[in-house]
Amino acid sequence: xxxxxxxxxxxxxxxxxxxxxxxxxxxxxxxxxxxxxxxxxxxxxxxxxxxxxxxxxxxxxxxxxxxxxxxxxxxxxxxxxxxxxxxxxxxxxxxxxxxxxxxxxxxxxxxxxxxxxxxxxxxxxxxxxxxxxxxxxxxxxxxxxxxxxxxxxxxxxxxxxxxxxxxxxxxxxxxxxxxxxxxxxxxxxxxxxxxxxxxxxxxxxxxxxxxxxxxxxxxxxxxxxxxxxxxxxxxxxxxxxxxxxxxxxxxxxxxxxxxxxxxxxxxxxxxxxxxxxxxxxxxxxxxxxxxxxxxxxxxxxxxxxxxxxxxxxxxxxxxxxxxxxxxxxxxxxxxxxxxxxxxxxxxxxxxxxxxxxxxxxxxxxxxxxxxxxxxxxxxxxxxxxxxxxxxxxxxxxxxxxxxxxxxxxxxxxxxxxxxxxxxxxxxxxxxxxxxxxxxxxxxxxxxxxxxxxxxxxxxxxxxxxxxxxxxxxxxxxxxxxxxxxxxxxxxxxxxxxxxxxxxxxxxxxxxxxxxxxxxxxxxxxxx
Amino acid sequence: xxxxxxxxxxxxxxxxxxxxxxxxxxxxxxxxxxxxxxxxxxxxxxxxxxxxxxxxxxxxxxxxxxxxxxxxxxxxxxxxxxxxxxxxxxxxxxxxxxxxxxxxxxxxxxxxxxxxxxxxxxxxxxxxxxxxxxxxxxxxxxxxxxxxxxxxxxxxxxxxxxxxxxxxxxxxxxxxxxxxxxxxxxxxxxxxxxxxxxxxxxxxxxxxxxxxxxxxxxxxxxxxxxxxxxxxxxxxxxxxxxxxxxxxxxxxxxxxxxxxxxxxxxxxxxxxxxxxxxxxxxxxxxxxxxxxxxxxxxxxxxxxxxxxxxxxxxxxxxxxxxxxxxxxxxxxxxxxxxxxxxxxxxxxxxxxxxxxxxxxxxxxxxxxxxxxxxxxxxxxxxxxxxxxxxxxxxx
Ligand SMILES: Cc1cc2nc3c(=O)[nH]c(=O)nc-3n(C[C@H](O)[C@H](O)[C@H](O)COP(=O)(O)OP(=O)(O)OC[C@H]3O[C@@H](n4cnc5c(N)ncnc54)[C@H](O)[C@@H]3O)c2cc1C
Numbered sequence: 051x052x053x054x055x056x057x058x059x060x061x062x063x064x065x066x067x068x069x070x071x072x073x074x075x076x077x078x079x080x081x082x083x084x085x086x087x088x089x090x091x092x093x094x095x096x097x098x099x100x101x102x103x104x105x106x107x108x109x110x111x112x113x114x115x116x117x118x119x120x121x122x123x124x125x126x127x128x129x130x131x132x133x134x135x136x137x138x139x140x141x142x143x144x145x146x147x148x149x150x151x152x153x154x155x156x157x158x159x160x161x162x163x164x165x166x167x168x169x170x171x172x173x174x175x176x177x178x179x180x181x182x183x184x185x186x187x188x189x190x191x192x193x194x195x196x197x198x199x200x201x202x203x204x205x206x207x208x209x210x211x212x213x214x215x216x217x218x219x220x221x222x223x224x225x226x227x228x229x230x231x232x233x234x235x236x237x238x239x240x241x242x243x244x245x246x247x248x249x250x251x252x253x254x255x256x257x258x259x260x261x262x263x264x265x266x267x268x269x270x271x272x273x274x275x276x277x278x279x280x281x282x283x284x285x286x287x288x289x290x291x292x293x294x295x296x297x298x299x300x301x302x303x304x305x306x307x308x309x310x311x312x313x314x315x316x317x318x319x320x321x322x323x324x325x326x327x328x329x330x331x332x333x334x335x336x337x338x339x340x341x342x343x344x345x346x347x348x349x350x351x352x353x354x355x356x357x358x359x360x361x362x363x364x365x366x367x368x369x370x371x372x373x374x375x376x377x378x379x380x381x382x383x384x385x386x387x388x389x390x391x392x393x394x395x396x397x398x399x400x401x402x403x404x405x406x407x408x409x410x411x412x413x414x415x416x417x418x419x420x421x422x423x424x425x426x427x428x429x430x431x432x433x434x435x436x437x438x439x440x441x442x443x444x445x446x447x448x449x450x451x452x453x454x455x456x457x458x459x460x461x462x463x464x465x466x467x468x469x470x471x472x473x474x475x476x477x478x479x480x481x482x483x484x485x486x487x488x489x490x491x492x493x494x495x496x497x498x499x500x501x502x503x504x505x506x507x508x509x510x511x512x513x514x515x516x517x518x519x520x521x522x523x524x525x526x527x528x529x530x531x532x533x534x535x536x537x538x539x540x541x542x543x544x545x546x547x548x549x550x551x552x553x554x555x556x557x558x559x560x561x562x563x564x565x566x567x568x569x570x571x572x573x574x575x576x577x
Numbered sequence: 578x579x580x581x582x583x584x585x586x587x588x589x590x591x592x593x594x595x596x597x598x599x600x601x602x603x604x605x606x607x608x609x610x611x612x613x614x615x616x617x618x619x620x621x622x623x624x625x626x627x628x629x630x631x632x633x634x635x636x637x638x639x640x641x642x643x644x645x646x647x648x649x650x651x652x653x654x655x656x657x658x659x660x661x662x663x664x665x666x667x668x669x670x671x672x673x674x675x676x677x678x679x680x681x682x683x684x685x686x687x688x689x690x691x692x693x694x695x696x697x698x699x700x701x702x703x704x705x706x707x708x709x710x711x712x713x714x715x716x717x718x719x720x721x722x723x724x725x726x727x728x729x730x731x732x733x734x735x736x737x738x739x740x741x742x743x744x745x746x747x748x749x750x751x752x753x754x755x756x757x758x759x760x761x762x763x764x765x766x767x768x769x770x771x772x773x774x775x776x777x778x779x780x781x782x783x784x785x786x787x788x789x790x791x792x793x794x795x796x797x798x799x800x801x802x803x804x805x806x807x808x809x810x811x812x813x814x815x816x817x818x819x820x821x822x823x824x825x826x827x828x829x830x831x832x833x834x835x836x837x838x839x840x841x842x843x844x845x846x847x848x849x850x851x852x853x854x855x856x857x858x859x860x861x862x863x864x865x866x867x868x869x870x871x872x873x874x875x876x877x878x879x880x881x882x883x884x885x886x887x888x889x890x891x892x893x894x895x896x897x898x899x900x901x902x903x904x905x906x907x908x909x910x911x912x913x914x915x916x917x918x919x920x921x922x923x924x925x926x927x928x929x930x931x932x933x934x935x936x937x938x939x940x941x942x943x944x945x946x947x948x949x950x951x952x953x954x955x956x957x958x959x960x961x962x963x964x965x966x967x968x969x970x971x972x
Contacts, residue, residue: 324849359706360648360850363670367705 090297377516767811
């Protein structure tokens with residue numbers, strides 16, 4: 051081959067960076083083309099206001115795939131994770147609140163103030179979630195079985211999966227299979243009576259989802275957020291310097307292996323010749339040829355925008371068009387003069403160091419979703435906030451703070467009206483007003499406010515429909531059905547074209563696993 | 578409710594036998610007279626006027642119209658210049674035929690595609706992402722087939738322009754009785770002939786003008802029975818009879834590829850993309866399992882089979898459309914899907930799907946016939962299609 055590169059990666063999101071680093075590590079000449087000014091995709095920290103640095107996309111880490119951390123020696127490239135303790139503080143509208151800690155015994159103590167029976171159940175709940183989380187992690191750690199692909203992984207992988215399921219024991223297996231399709235409300239019904247606890251946990255079943263806690267499969271979405279063998283419920287991990295620092299770490303690791311990264315380079319089209327990927331064309335017309343193209347863009351964007359429809363079968367395109375992309379999140383960032391003072395909260399700032407969840411009960415969440423179901427912004431939104439400047443003072447001027455808030459539900463498509471300036475302000479106002487119900491000093495403490503609506507998120511990060519997961523994490527869109535049934539193994543109908551982003555198994559979040567599996571697939575294809 | 582075609586006010590009074598049949602939601606005459614023989618003879622010896630309005634017709638427009646059709650059809654549509662007509666099938670992703678029809682290029686960015694079954698959904702789906710629109714013109718465009726050795730004379734008499742130069746599978750725009758029409762040198766009879774495409778609202782005028790112009794040439798309205806005999810002689814396929822559209826087949830084995838239907842010549846594997854290409858390429862490499870061929874039944878054998886009962890051979894004057902087993906040495910090797918007595922060739926002919934091993938021209942096979950309630954086998958010879966191909970068809 052006379053091409054200058056073996057592989058061109060479209061998009062330098064964290065998954066793309068992982069894929070590129072692995073390919074370069076295996077000796078390939080890799081070029082990454084990123085449209086934005088920085089690598090990292092939804093891992094993006096910017097000094098939006100002088101002295102105040104905000105995460106524009108993700109603000110906490112799920113769990114970086116350990117092999118990625120080791121293989122790419124991320125520690126030596128500056129990986130600096132900040133585990134949070136407490137994990138979460140859930141203020142109550144009546145004042146006070148519930149704090150959950152990394153240590154289950156400490157959480158149980160906190161819960162005991164609300165309900166002794168809930169406190170008694172907490173250790174068991176932690177074990178159950180850990181068991182299920184560890185199982186999911188073991189599934190996520192491998193590329194999916196593709197039941198539709200006859201030449202696929204074959205019986206051994208299926209047997210392997212079955213064995214891991216068996217290892218949970220009869221009880222564990224039954225519990226897990228029962229949980230996956232449940233609503234997160236039912237899951238909570240199984241365990242707890244305290245509204246505040248149910249609301250704070252249940253919220254994780256709907257984060258990023260166009261669903262309320264009474265929708266089937268939200269228990270799975272909750273477990274997806276716990277896909278880890280660590281015995282922690284609602285664990286929160288941040289990165290020193292903001293999520294952008296993780297992007298920089300991954301970029302450094304990729305470049306150390308020889309990956310060439312060009313930012314400000316939007317890919318307009320993938321060249322297909324004779325059914326094979328042959329290169330790309332940038333929006334400015336520049337053509338770069340390579341026999342292998344990997345797309346970190348979501349599957350919709352990849353197949354519907356970057357490829358001539360002639361090259362793909364109508365049935366395949368129909369499936370791609372039918373992937374559910376439903377943006378429901380907005381990002382509100384506040385530059386604060388002082389820390390929020392939550393009514394009746396314990397003294398000091400200890401409780402503010404993890405996630406701060408405004409979801410006082412499951413009905414609150416469901417009602418917030420009801421608005422979105424009819425295309426309206428939630429009157430009282432669910433908020434997932436964090437104040438990373440507490441643990442990392444570099445993010446704000448001395449004594450001041452940054453608060454980043456994921457606001458839900460803000461439907462991408464409004465039933466009446468559009469996302470204009472007025473709506474953007476409305477969203478910011480509602481967010482601050484909601485916070486003020488719990489921490490009355492917030493409105494007065496706001497120095498600056500940045501609001502990213504779902505269309506802003508779409509245009510900022512190239513996330514179709516503002517869907518933060520590159521396609522909803524519903525049970526019909528995960529595992530061997532991600533992005534679509536029959537094409538779950540990172541390959542595409544176009545030879546030499548691969549997917550590596552969150553639109554593939556195991557989906558959205560900051561894990562690097564899709565990118566890791568994509569690299570594995572590509573390397574085994576080229577053996 | 579079934580409706581009449583745009584020509585109903587003209588065809589209804591002529592339909593002496595009230596012999597109507599259903600076609601795509603319309604009624605059309607099976608035969609106008611009590612038998613169709615006279616109408617068939619008009620096709621082969623003078624000129625016949627056949628109402629083919631129920632054909633599905635789609636207008637495809639836009640800067641990507643050519644690319645859309647090139648994606649759908651197996652033919653190389655980039656070679657279909659303005660004024661040209663192309664016949665071809667289209668396939669699903671697995672390379673099985675969905676339908677077949679003629680494609681007229683009316684302008685740089687305007688085409689008309691005909692089909693036997695509704696295809697709007699398939700075309701629209703295939704058009705997603707392309708700058709092309711698909712419109713169903715089936716009800717608004719009427720169509721007449723003017724077929725037979727004197728068709729050119731009739732048309733010359735009826736229309737404002739000279740059609741002497743209109744070559745086979747070309748089209749032109751003209752006026753008949755003042756009505757703007759598209760005339761294509763196409764048809765379903767294998768004879769010299771034209772098809773005339775017009776706005777449904779002008780149907781009466783065009784019909785009347787043609788009938789008047791055709792009087793000196795013995796122009797005869799003909800129904801579907803006559804057409805059916807002619808199309809078998811011409812070796813032309815009929816959807817739902819000679820093949821089952823892939824999107825309607827209940828089981829895989831009922832589907833056919835273009836290779837299996839003898840449409841190899843329409844499949845342009847050198848095109849880099851069209852729907853079904855990968856599957857067709859693979860099939861082409863391994864060779865198709867079936868072939869659609871002609872059968873000519875052996876006269877002596879027919880005489881013997883019927884002779885057993887003291888009867889002369891019973892011949893199908895009306896074409897049949899059922900599945901009839903075909904054997905070689907007692908083993909079934911295929912099935913015939915339509916057959917007829919050819920009055921022109923004076924032969925009993927049929928179209929048959931044969932396993933490739935038994936499909937070579939000249940192979941001796943046996944086709945089942947029912948004589949006096951008993952199933953018998955009549956020997957037959959595998960032949961090339963078309964059975965009948967007069968020089969005037971293309972001349
Ligand atoms: C507001 C927000 C909050 C979130 N919060 C969290 C959280 O707290 N925790 C968590 O775990 N997850 C969170 N997520 C989800 C998580 O960030 C994503 O699922 C994950 O980052 C996706 O990574 P990726 O590498 O697959 O794709 P992306 O990060 O989306 O990267 C894709 C990259 O491709 C580039 N690109 C696309 N098309 C082109 C093109 N044509 N040419 C050139 N470049 C192109 C884009 O610019 C982008 O950089 C959040 C997401 C958002 C948006």
